[in-house]
Amino acid sequence: MTFVNPKDFIGNAARRSPDKTAVVFAGEAVSYAVLNDWIGALARWLKVAGVGAGDTVALSLPNSLEFIVAFYAVMRAGAVVFPVSPKLTRKELVGLLTDAHADCVIHPKDDPRPLEVFQSADVSIALQLGFSGGDLLLESAALRVRPQAADKPVRGRTRYQPVVRQYSSGSTGTPKHMLKTSRNLFHDAWHFAAAFGLTEKDVFLGAAPFCHNYGLLSLLAASYLGATLVVVKQFLPHAVLEHIHKDQVTVYLATPAMLEILADCYLDPVPSLPSLRCCVSSTAPLTKAVFERFHCRFGLPVFQVYGSTETATNTVQKITDYTDETLVGTPMPGIEVQIFDEHFRRLPRGGVGRIGIKSSSACGGYLHNAAASAQTFRAGYVFPGDLGQLDADGALHVLGRDNVINVGGMKVDALEVERVLNSHPAVAESLVYGATDGNDQRLSAAVVLRSGGLTVAELLDHCRARLSEHKLPKITHIVDTLPRDEHGKIVRKAIKAHVRRSRGADPEKPLKSS
């Protein structure tokens, strides 16, 4: 493996195969040579505007050609790229830009948001980016006078220079910022390409949002290989299937929610997708039911990768006989996965504990958050906050998120209780949490049933046979769903409000058992 700086991915591919299609977007194919020219033009414009080393440039763009040009141009200009979701509320966006001290923001040319949004985050330059008739269109607004920052020297080895700023999805709390180096991005792309044996002949589908680590991986891996990337601005099932079929897509980085929609949407007839050899799922657990519906409909397996924003992708599961929902596969080449106890001591194989990852694609810590860094980054390992187990074959099983509830001084692992609840055949899924009762926490459970008929008393009898008394839920709510985010991931912190809403919706429902 030879290190390639990600800022050179496009330039290298343009030198090797200038006429090869780099990107397909909105029905237009763009070659590597043309893409390289556009990136160079924007990088020069940024440098002239004084954007360079030490600056942060936010990209508030959807998946698009504009995003790709801006992403690589900012890196080429020597600044740090900060992709942010274009779906953020004004308050969220201003908060993130302010926290990142963003100097410049690049946004779409048809952006309805007023410039005051960026002004209130103390951004110096707002640059609208678009394309028209094959030309790159730039329209800038200087929001405040900024010191001339051009030609700041870049010190140190370039592979350790920060090039991308990201924030965690916040499933364990508020978003945490981190910086990724050139080395991190290169290894992320390399690990993924090596794990699946991908080459420049592959055609990637970029449907997951580029502003998140997993979506960005499709862009990085395709550019690293000099492959083709078909960009989808918004996930719509029929459009995605049409792209896979028409553009002969071979690699699709999907989410479980996307796969479920593709498995269930109305199709007459169901298209065959013979080109798709690498359909991958990540960001949330893939259930057996979704795997089977997708497989049954398209005749294709779904592979899983496991990772986090902090570590990028770490393990890969390529088993086509999907019988164990916890299995996320073996570490990718060059990545080490170990299991640790609560005191961060390594456990022998088979032990259940915190998942620790050592990877060249992992960042070094959170910015301005020493307490969170100390919890997550220890002794060269990153602890994403999940509990797991390595089996006899060295494959990783993710058993859930690290979630310990203190009940009257006794620590209860919420995931252990959930596993027992879920083992009842009438239970579809559950979430165990602590409800505050004075200074104490009452162990509570929200349970979704597969079908009616099971009473709370029967469910507790099932638990009583398998759990100590203090691990039995004291309050059990039968609910219709668990709260999830837009990626289908369960949002633990939203459970109390979710249960309150459920009770309000149907006060007659048998909700509580003490």
Added chain:
Amino acid sequence: MMNANTVGRKVAEVIQEVLGPETELAGLDPKTPLKAVSAIDSLAALRIMVALENEFKLKFEAANLEETFHSVETITRYIEARTGQGAA
């Protein structure tokens, strides 16, 4: 053949089914923008679209999707136009 009221009722039923009983839609005015319903995020909107496609055996065109999914009334109008249903 369904009439306009029947299609509209069915659309509302499908949306309710997707969102689950914890989201009360019984009093929802057909003209109310669906964006105003907090339970309908982008993923829920996709699930509603998929459920409606399966219910009415049609595909929603990607163009003007935002306008089509503005409200129960606009969805109903689209389905009537596509299926020929709606004539009383």
